[in-house]
Amino acid sequence: MKRLNFLILILVILPVGSMDLLAQKQKQDWAKIYAEQLFHITEVMVTDVASPPVAARIYAYTNLAAYRALQESGAEFQKREILSVSQLKNHLGDPRLERVSSPEFAAIYAMLLVGEKVMPSGYLLKEKQKTWQDLGVKSKVVTKKNLDAHLAFAKAIADQVLDFAKTDGYIQLTARNRYTPKEGEGFWYPTPPAYMAAVEPEWKTMRTFFLKNPSEFDPLPMAQFDLSTGSSFQIQLMEVYDVSRNLSDEQKLIANFWDCNPFKVEFSGHMAIGVKKISPGGHWIGITGIASQKQHLSFAETAYIHTLVALTLHDAFVSCWKAKYETNRIRPETVINEKLHPSWKPLLQTPPFPEYTSGHSVISAASAEVLTGYFGDDFGFIDSSEVYFGLPEREFRSFYQAADEAAISRLYGGIHFRDAIENGVTQGRKIGKTIWTEIQKLEN
Known part of the structure; x- marks a missing residue:
């Protein structure tokens, strides 16, 4: 109450x-x-x-x-x-x-x-x-x-x-073929508790604002599905499992602070209750507003940087979603439940789309590049974006530090493998640098 x-x-x-x-x-x-x-x-x-x-x-x-x-x-x-x-x-x-x-x-x-x-x-x-x-x-x-x-x-x-x-x-998205999960080991399948259908599988067809050829921003190759001891995938799988069982209070706080999952569902008996949360892009729009106010920007500059970040977010999601549905990679929760521990649950609820690359890693890195280009590398700020949703403020020395924390939060949350996080950051930085370079050309 x-x-x-x-x-x-x-x-x-x-x-x-x-x-x-x-x-x-x-x-x-x-x-x-x-x-x-x-x-x-x-x-x-x-x-x-x-x-x-x-x-x-x-x-x-x-x-x-x-x-x-x-x-x-x-x-x-x-x-x-x-x-x-x-x-x-x-x-x-x-x-x-x-x-x-x-x-x-x-x-x-x-x-x-x-x-x-x-x-x-x-x-x-x-x-x-x-x-x-x-x-x-x-x-x-x-x-x-x-x-x-x-x-x-x-x-x-x-x-x-x-x-x-x-x-x-x-408008044309609804007319496209309905998505069907691929059969076979290593491919994404809907996850508990709600087992929601795949979200926006055709988003790669959306027009971008800056990225003339989204394929140029495809991520580095992911580790192939291989459960044999010592394989890259198996090592990453065990990392998620082991980290999830030994989380510090600070790591739990970081995971929840950057959760930003609008699809979270909680069950009370037979009743499913949706938990309202901001989106990852909404979190970075919030950070943009905080930085604008700290810098006492004029209205014109405030509108400018918000628009630039918003268009960057859009293009970054097109690039990331292209990777997600071209790789269709399985989520840690599915593999761990099938191969290691049938009742294991990640700290965060797994969102309803394939794993590779990490969306928050991509869009956070891209946003940080643009915001750093505009405000500078040493721009410290207090992030109060999640206060409205019941989470405390967090202080950051720079946009890069915030983006890096957003990325690693996905490992703490148990919803991403390390290569999806690290390669997602690389993907996002490339997107952000490209956009900022294009902007500089317009102004010169």
Whole structure:
């Protein structure tokens, strides 16, 4: 009951905090406002139990809408390019819209409009849109006289981004062949307790933003399934088993902090109860917001780095999911239950998709590369992304340290083999470095 009251209190407080910040109109406060409004998108994703790759897609288009609203608002917001203006206009068209007095207000509204349309429960954002309008007028960021112009501007941007989203391959996913687990030893099979079907097996067909040929980012070869003593696979299998039985309190905390499994299910008798959790991409979006606020970024810079991280997450998931369903590798839980200990359970619940490579390792490494390129290597921060979900804060010296901890957490959690983690980090770093290099070319 206390936890429920705490969550309700948070939801009540956030809009009030936004109102106070809007009233102050201080440039450095926009980073907090942006993070608060974007968190409304996260809340709906948690409600919908959006899969990790789907969540990354949602972050990509909602943040892209905010970025585009700023990009169309004048030279001040065109200093940093993510996708070139000409490239975006080729996809989205050239709206030639009348400029508005508060691009910031319009950007947030466009973000909420896109969120409404790309999520099953997006209708829940209608209330947030109305609250945002009211806050804008009350704080005099917009006036009653020019409110409609801002709303029309935001809608035009949102419509263009939504049209762009319709062509990325997502709609066609349901028409593709249904996934059937491969037969034979070493291949992935649904895991307990819910034995859920494979999640997004055709995600590799999705359009990417930066990676022109996702095959160039395929991971290093994995250890082949071989249970003979001394084989690479057998050594890794025993490592998962042995580590899981000797976890320190700190290792358990690390595993749970980076769990980010939106599919977790708990059973009470015959009743299955879904446990609401943030996605891996949502965790790194949270870190991006924390860093933006610490650095007191302007609204334009906040939107820029959030959009860049969101698009990076999307591309990293396409690359990782391509590897997962091309290797179809078995999870540790399945092998250990069959060959070592029938009642063994990992600390974390095994997510419903193949093992190789580790998704959190890939997307964390990619995000860390981009964030380090932007904020610098020595950027320490306190990660409070999981406080909302009942976990304590953790302090990190750098984004690389956070990414490395996210990666090794999968071994502590008992859900990944070491090569999936280490090769996943390599895969993610290559993706992140490539994207950051492309961004630098646009700015030079």
